[in-house]
Amino acid sequence: MSVSLAMIGYVVIAEDVVDLDTIRTGTARPASYFAILAYIGCSTLPDVQNGPTELMWVGVLYGIVPTAVFVVAFFLCVTRPLRETMHEKVEQILGKRYARQV
Secondary structure, eight states: HHHHHHHHHHHHHHHHHHHHHHHSSSEEEEEEEHHHHHHOOOOOHHHHTOOOHHHHHHHIIIHHHHHHHHHHHHHHHHOOOOOOOHHHHHHHHHHHHHHOOO
8 A cells, every 4th residue: 555655756756857847948758757657567557566676766867866966066056156247147137038929
């Protein structure tokens, strides 16, 4: 029972991630996200129960890997802060991008 409840929560989160990616990029790429699950042998079908190995890999892919990337990003942010001139360039680029979308 706990495995199926964990997968329900996981599928809902994965679908939210796909929706946010679609909003940010303007393109729908759900196959990219769910292909990773298929690669590790995990199923998102409601009537299929995943074993401990599949759930462990889901935890690694969605827990440990993002944490490691965050640690590296944090290190880079601390050692290479965003300077005022670069910040102005980023604001200009984003301002132009948002102006084209409106």
